Amino acid sequence: MKNKMIQNSIVQLCASTGILQYLEQMNKVQGAIIIIAAKDTTGHALDQRIMDKLKLAGLRTDLRGKHWQGYIAVIDSGKNIYEKLAELNQSAEYGTVLGKRVIEVKSSPLNDGNEALIYIDGINYAVNKRGLNIVVYDRYTKQVVDSVCFDTHSKGWEHTRKPVKLDGADQIAGEIENCKRMLLDLKRTINKVSNENAKKPEITAENKTFKEKLQIESILPAIRKDKKRVRIVFWGGPYLWNAMASVGTAFAQDDHYDVKVILHGKGWEEEKKARVIADGITPVFMDEYFAELDQPDILIIFPGSNMKPFVRPEFKKVLDFSKMVIAVPFTLIRTQPEKIESFMKRFTDNYAGEKTDYFVIDRVLHNEIEKSMNLDSGKAVLIGNPKFDELYNTVNGIKEVEFPDSWKKLEKKRVLLWTTDHVYTSPNVTFDLYVKTILEYFSHHQELGLIFRPHPIYIVELLGNGIWNERDMKVLHEFFDSSDNLIWDEEPEYALAYKRADAVLSDMNCGICVSSLVLDKPIGILHRFDENECIPAHPEIIEKHYNISGLEECTEFLDMFAQEQDPGNEMRKCAINEYIAHYDGKNGERIKQFIEQKYSEKYEEQQ
Structure with missing residues (x-):
């Protein structure tokens, strides 16, 4: 008997690699059983955009911030027939029969098995990687059509797809061949357009009259000629x-x-x-x-x-x-x-x-x-x-912004913003020397708040070189999340931290030593005090700030910050005009006018 045709929406689903595109396409598939099981964690990178797509699919649980909890969802032909979020460090399990298929699902977080299993008639189709594992069963063709996992703990939402043998594989291969032919036709068109010696049709006197009358620019006046x-x-x-x-x-x-x-x-x-x-x-x-x-x-x-x-x-x-x-x-x-x-x-x-x-x-x-x-x-x-435009508009309230709910713990506290540079082996990076002292200080001063905003590449370097692993990151995030005065800032809007900060700590040869001048707040520059001494690229700028060359000096700066003292204020104010051309939110417009x-x-x- 001839195989039933696979829906075009499924063909598109199997070609989707980005999670937002995938979830949007998934909602277009008709007559499908969709099974979702989390492994390890639903992830720090699962945001509102992903939740909006999941809610359109019929899910009810807000998964943002729900780390190390088992999670299962089963959707049958657009209806949510089962959904469960387990307690912290506990697994979730579910079994049923749908479309004469026996379905068994298990979701285990990091500390309770760390696996995602999605069995259909005794065969495990799950990718079984960190994040959201998704298996799609097509009721019409009576087969599993896709198995994919999106790592919702990493910012790139990396996807991994498990090969699935399809009865309609020839159809999908045909769709791919069609795409290849379309691409080839497009390339031929490009070559034709770019060929300066392409033969042009002869324009007769009669055709010339029509050509003048039917100039596109003439008959469509709404189209700007100068765009x-x-x-x-x-x-x-x-x-x-x-x-x-x-x-x-x-x-x-x-x-x-x-x-x-x-x-x-x-x-x-x-x-x-x-x-x-x-x-x-x-x-x-x-x-x-x-x-x-x-x-x-x-x-x-x-x-x-x-x-x-x-x-x-x-x-x-x-x-x-x-x-x-x-x-x-x-x-x-x-x-x-x-x-x-x-x-x-x-x-x-x-x-x-x-x-x-x-x-x-x-x-x-x-x-x-x-x-x-x-x-x-x-x-x-x-x-x-132009980076100063975002800062100006946010810090001065011209751009309406909302602090994340987790930042409410910082209310009525003086807040220090601590940033790092990257290249972890560089003498410019000081995190390894000061981290213990700074965290201990804030653990003993609950009346103060700390926003820690490491350079994203710095964290990638530590993970990629085996200095930290994913478990270390979980412990760190859990420590910050459970505290009453610490924030690990991963917001895309770095201006939020600037707006909330009452003082800044930074590495030496980092642009923050200039950009944070606009805050008119104390700025501490951390120096290494071991054999890897860092030489300032701009000593004339660094001397305008509070220089810290040891743990005792670091504590002294934190005490000064806590006591709302700032003896170097006047010298720092003079530096703003010396090192920053404009801070008024209009650099983007100036650049446009120049161009x-x-x-x-x-x-x-x-x-």
Whole structure:
């Protein structure tokens, strides 16, 4: 007998790799039994967006913050027939018969077996990895059609799919072949469009008259002829959007521009996409973007301390087909003691640097470039860093924000923000020397609050190099969560911590030593006091702060903070204008105006 056809929605489901896309597609599948079992933990990265999708599927339990608890859900043809969240460190089990299939499910957290089992007629189909394990059984074709797990404890929501033998596998293979043919046709179209020698039809006198009458621009006056394509490249973690957003929104709010954000690099794809959409801008993934067809008028890139993300082979076409390239480095300072010439070479001595028309920087770097006898300051433009716009609008209440519910424990407390840099072996990173002293201090001073915001890459480094493991992370998070005055800050909006802080602790060669100046609060700079002494890249900036070179000095700074003392206030106030060009929420608009001026000079005034 001929196999029944697999629903197209299932074909799309099997091709989905992002959790938000998967859950949305899952809700479109009809006549399916969907079984969910958590292994280890439902995860720190399970957020409101995921819960919204799960609720649409019929789930009732809010899984946010429900760590190390067994969890099972069974949905049959869109109806929630079973859902259970076990107690802390306890498993959940369930068995039933659906569609003449015997179903047995077990979900065990880390400390009670640590497994996810989803049996259908005696066969375990679960991926059995950390996070949400999902198995989909199609009642129509009477077979398991998908088994996938999403790691909802990691920010990237990494997915793992278990191979499932389908009776309709030939159909899915045919769909894939159709996609390949469509892609081939698209590439042929691209080649045809880009072929300068493509043969053009002969225009007769009669056709010329019709051509003039039927110009698209003439018959569709609503289409702007001058709408320029602005493309912004978003690489790195979602937290970096704060440093780009004001530039993107400045262009997006102007009807003269068509603005899209290219999501570049692996990891955090769905989170980055959501952040861009929240600001009313259209995102597009790098592997779905064709620069040769789009041909941007203006390309804006945001490098870190070098151009590495933009010298990759796949990015060359984006640079080549862009009429003007503007780079806005995230960094406010040199991050190591070196000459400004060496620092700038990492930006300029590569293909991306050569294609860049202008580098938009803030005052610290611009002052050094102007003083250099060996650098051409023509491409380096002093405007101001757009990351200050997010800070200004949040700290001053212009942007309405809400603190997470877990931060309520900080109410009526003086709060210290403690941040770290990354590269854990660097002499600039001091966490290993001070962590015990700082945590002990706050455990004995419950009237004070601590927001700990480590650089996300620092934690990745510790885990990736075996310094910490996942169990260590669970213990740490549990310690912070159970305390009455400690917060481990993983919010994408780092400006929230700035708004709440009454003082700041930071590593030395880190941009926070400049950006936190705008708070007008005490800033302590942590130095190593072992053989790995760190040399300041900008000693003139560091001397404006409270310098801490030992555990006793650290305690003295914390006492000063607790007593609301700040003897270095006047010296720090003078540093704001010296090192920060603008702090008024308008840098994004200034950058837009500069780009408009330079684009006009380069192209429009020549016409």
